[in-house]
Amino acid sequence: MAEWRTAEHVSDGHPDKFCDQVADRILDEALRLCEGDAAMLARVRTAIECLAKDNVIFISGETALPNQTSVGLDVSGIVRDVWREIGYEEGAVTVINHIGRQSADIAQGAGSGVDHGGAGDQGIMVGYATAETPEMMPREWVLARDLCWRIRELRRSGAIPWLRSDTKSQVTLDGDGRVDRVVLAAHHAPDVALPELRKVLHEQVVVPVVGEIDPGRVTINGTGAFTIGGPEGDAGVVGRKIVVDAYGPRVPVGGGAYSGKDPTKVDRSAAYMCRHIAKTIVANGIANAKECTVSLAYAIGQLQPEMVKAVTQSGEDVSSWVQDHFKDLSPRFIIESLGLRRPTGWSYFETASFGHYGRSQFPWERIAGA
Numbered sequence: 001m002a003e004w005r006t007a008e009h010v011s012d013g014h015p016d017k018f019c020d021q022v023a024d025r026i027l028d029e030a031l032r033l034c035e036g037d038a039a040m041l042a043r044v045r046t047a048i049e050c051l052a053k054d055n056v057i058f059i060s061g062e063t064a065l066p067n068q069t070s071v072g073l074d075v076s077g078i079v080r081d082v083w084r085e086i087g088y089e090e091g092a093v094t095v096i097n098h099i100g101r102q103s104a105d106i107a108q109g110a111g112s113g114v115d116h117g118g119a120g121d122q123g124i125m126v127g128y129a130t131a132e133t134p135e136m137m138p139r140e141w142v143l144a145r146d147l148c149w150r151i152r153e154l155r156r157s158g159a160i161p162w163l164r165s166d167t168k169s170q171v172t173l174d175g176d177g178r179v180d181r182v183v184l185a186a187h188h189a190p191d192v193a194l195p196e197l198r199k200v201l202h203e204q205v206v207v208p209v210v211g212e213i214d215p216g217r218v219t220i221n222g223t224g225a226f227t228i229g230g231p232e233g234d235a236g237v238v239g240r241k242i243v244v245d246a247y248g249p250r251v252p253v254g255g256g257a258y259s260g261k262d263p264t265k266v267d268r269s270a271a272y273m274c275r276h277i278a279k280t281i282v283a284n285g286i287a288n289a290k291e292c293t294v295s296l297a298y299a300i301g302q303l304q305p306e307m308v309k310a311v312t313q314s315g316e317d318v319s320s321w322v323q324d325h326f327k328d329l330s331p332r333f334i335i336e337s338l339g340l341r342r343p344t345g346w347s348y349f350e351t352a353s354f355g356h357y358g359r360s361q362f363p364w365e366r367i368a369g370a
Helices: 015-032 038-042 067-072 075-086 139-157 194-210 266-283 319-325 331-338
Strands: 005-010 045-053 056-064 094-097 123-130 163-173 179-188 218-220 291-298 307-312
Touching: 005 139, 015 045, 015 056, 015 075, 056 075, 075 094, 123 266, 139 163, 139 179, 139 194, 179 194, 194 218, 266 291, 266 307, 266 319, 266 331, 307 319
Parallel strands: 056 094, 179 218
Antiparallel strands: 005 163, 045 056, 123 291, 163 179, 291 307
16 A cells, blocks of 8 residues: 655644745845846855744844845845734834855855856755646645645635634545545634634635545644744744655755745756756656656855756666756756746746645756657
């Protein structure tokens, strides 16, 4: 029998996702301030960290930015804008800005280093694709994401006025791929009765997403009330939802977190390229692939990966196909080929909630020809 599978997801109002969105909005703004100047864009370096608890937001990390960009970057204003957009309760927000300057060491090297198109750090990145869903993502992950997405839509439209922004979901599939269990935790106003909340969310969220299911297989707000959410209910930190950001627990996690990092960090750019390659292999049926996992490993400052590996669901090694069709896998080439310094029709802020993969606006979701 096939294995059972479970994946979880969180909404944009989860405190960790708030921090991810702040970090990526800062990156977006740094790039925006350099629009139209290729030399300035190439100098943008960010590694932003964010910690949120209650209404105190601590911003740290490192940047290396053109002077005019540093002056124009309103970190406190960005934090407050994201706070409002997510839908947290209005009130005074204290922002502590402790961003330092990125070490110049990683930019240097004779023909290597970030300034020469090399990797901003060492690491192993993983990409994955499967033919089992239109998004080419694991089905349990897609369903868990869509539950959170559905709640956000109902909240933002006002269709369910007592919903608030913080949500978590979890979906378990049995060995035949059927939905066996669903778990939801929905942040809500204090004036809604728990029986009503459970009934409404089962009918308007669970059934539209996963189909008809025995209510006994569904847990909604298992501990009862969930009126205290966001950073008031739990501290948030950048990068704490890396498995949610990627493919769920079915797929190995490679490098570090994505959010707040400019594309010279291979944790981000090479992971996106791994996804692009994996999708290309599955979509083109290379070696009859229905699933593919791609791994790239880099050394700091180096232009080309230390390792290129691609394996299908049957265990067939298609690494040589990748090397033949993607001859240049330097960070510089990845950045240029995927347009990672000039986001067009998408933003890094968008990647910071509801997953970095499985949405068509992102350029790494494009499929290359065989």
